[in-house]
Amino acid sequence: MNAEIQIQFSTPGKWDEFSMTCVYEDTDGYRPPARYTPADIPADQAPAMQSVVTALVGLAEPWQASQVWARLGKDVLTLAEDGAYTMIDAVSLTVEAVHVDTKGRRIFTVSDYPAFVITEPAAVEFFKYFTTK
Numbered sequence: 001m002n003a004e005i006q007i008q009f010s011t012p013g014k015w016d017e018f019s020m021t022c023v024y025e026d027t028d029g030y031r032p033p034a035r036y037t038p039a040d041i042p043a044d045q046a047p048a049m050q051s052v053v054t055a056l057v058g059l060a061e062p063w064q065a066s067q068v069w070a071r072l073g074k075d076v077l078t079l080a081e082d083g084a085y086t087m088i089d090a091v092s093l094t095v096e097a098v099h100v101d102t103k104g105r106r107i108f109t110v111s112d113y114p115a116f117v118i119t120e121p122a123a124v125e126f127f128k129y130f131t132t133k
Helices: 043-057 121-131
Strands: 003-009 018-024 033-036 063-079 085-099 105-108
Touching: 003 121, 018 121, 043 063, 043 085, 043 121, 063 105, 063 121, 085 121
Parallel strands: none
Antiparallel strands: 003 018, 003 063, 018 033, 063 085, 085 105
């Protein structure tokens, strides 16, 4: 899937104030940006957005997320005794964060925070909901 969701927090740390841009390839082959605010998120999709926020809260102080890129990919669910594993859909986050004191910026990935790989089915459905219209 060639799609991405970008979330910008106007005030890092205020998770209920954001703008979300969904970029994806449609049937005509171009990538139209679709923009959303918290008021545009359907109630049935709100819990999935909360799982993203929960992952962001895990950033070590004094870093606060200012921008997030979410991409759909695969993650290993189980590793059997025989060495076989099961792959599942997962949303991976890349986060630009601002240092509270110095105002410096840093990029955090799933390598820094394994919690940035979100495997809850609701998060995967959220991603698909906003990138397949």
